[in-house]
Amino acid sequence: MSEFTDIASGELPLGMLLNTIGRLVFEETHRRLSGMEVDVIGLGILWLVDSAPGQLQSEYARFQKRDQTTFGRYVDKLEGKALLVRTPVPDDRRARTLELTSKGREFLTEGKRRAHAAEAAIVGPPSPDLMQVRRFLTERLNSDMLR
Amino acid sequence: MSEFTDIASGELPLGMLLNTIGRLVFEETHRRLSGMEVDVIGLGILWLVDSAPGQLQSEYARFQKRDQTTFGRYVDKLEGKALLVRTPVPDDRRARTLELTSKGREFLTEGKRRAHAAEAAIVGPPSPDLMQVRRFLTERLNSDMLR
DNA sequence: TATTGTTATACTCTATAACTATA
DNA sequence: TATAGTTATAGAGTATAACAATA
Structure with missing residues (x-):
């Protein structure tokens, strides 16, 4: 596989990078949430609703x-x-507004813990670099340029 | 939507960030490659094969x-x-080895150009921050820790 | 006319299982 | 026994279209 080492330091398409790493994080999180029957997306929704409850x-x-x-x-x-x-x-x-149940809040606490463990398994432990990646992506998500 | 501004500067699950931004880049790239009927993943494969042709x-x-x-x-x-x-x-x-055709190489040149334009539309123009994100993800992809 | 939300439907991405051929 | 690759199949994620109810 060392034939590919040089390639990877080149300019991989960002879409592919996000797709691949995202898929690995997704799968790892899913594995670690097993028994809880909620995946990263469901967890993300719970998290979002919990942070700003009662919106449409x-x-x-x-x-x-x-x-x-x-x-x-x-x-x-x-x-x-x-x-x-x-x-x-x-x-x-x-219209309907959304709100977590107490069961949902309990789940969220444990789910976040497991999700962070899964992330660490794929992208390594928390670090300044990782924080910067997270910040960059979060800013872009927040950008009004999108959609 | 300003109810969410504070949330987004918090610690969103990385899986969700990658999933969401990845999906947006994916869709935008797909749109810009339309007529060519190849998506980011197909483009990534062509790119990989072109960079190290003749592997299994x-x-x-x-x-x-x-x-x-x-x-x-x-x-x-x-x-x-x-x-x-x-x-x-x-x-x-x-076994079979893979290699691009001349048509494939032509496509790749144009496809990369369009993919980069699509990326810029979602995550902004090339910048030191973006380069660092790309570098971080590339390193993780190259890591032997994965799979 | 536009918006909130659901239902029905279809398409794509992805992997698992089973298989062939070969090493 | 293990590996390279394909076929058949199924599951999940996603969106479009059509619709009902309401604004």
């Missing part, structure tokens, strides 16, 4: 740059596991 | 941390578009 489902979907349908399907699953609840909005009878 | 198909799959079946299916597609060729190995009649 569509607001969360928009923030995650995710299609409403796709997002709704995840919410179905999480609601089915009683990790969060949909609450009707009195002012707007189309 | 299985070697490339291993380097990309990708299942043989999945990798093989991409090779099918690329071969179907005459962008690369499989060549039997005289010494080992089970």
Whole structure:
């Protein structure tokens, strides 16, 4: 495999890098969440809702740059596991806000712990470099340039 | 959406960051490669094969941390578009090596250009920060710790 | 007319299992 | 027994289209 060493230090397409490393982190996290029946995406939704509870489902979907349908399907699953609840909005009878259940908050605590362990297994322990990567990606996610 | 601003500067799960940004880059690249019917992954394979031609198909799959079946299916597609060729190995009649066609090399040149434009649309123009992110991810991909 | 959300549907990515051929 | 590769199949992620209810 040493034939590839030089290649990898070149300019790999960022899309491929994110895809590959992302897939590895995803799989590792999934393995470590086994028995909990929630994957990285479900965990990310719980985390998001917990951090800013009571927003509209569509607001969360928009923030995650995710299609409403796709997002709704995840919410179905999480609601089915009683990790969060949909609450009707009195002012707007189309809308639902989201909120974690106490079971959901418990799950989130343990889930985050396991997710961080999984990350460390793939990208190494917390470090200034890793923090910078995280910061860069977070800033881009927050950018209004996207969608 | 400003309700989320503070959240995003917190510690989002890396898996989710990679997944979300990766998906956006993937989709944008796909859009810009449209008409060429090759996505980021196909492009990554062409790039890899071009950089170290004549290796076994299985070697490339291993380097990309990708299942043989999945990798093989991409090779099918690329071969179907005459962008690369499989060549039997005289010494080992089970094995095939991969190599780009001249059409494949032409495609790669243009494809890389478009992929970089797509990346810039999502994560911004080349910058020291972006380079560092790329370097970090590349190093992790190269790490023997994985798989 | 536009928005919130769901249902039905289809497509793609990915891997597992089983297999052939070969080493 | 192990490896290179393919075929068949299934599961999960994702989005589009069509729709209902509401604003």
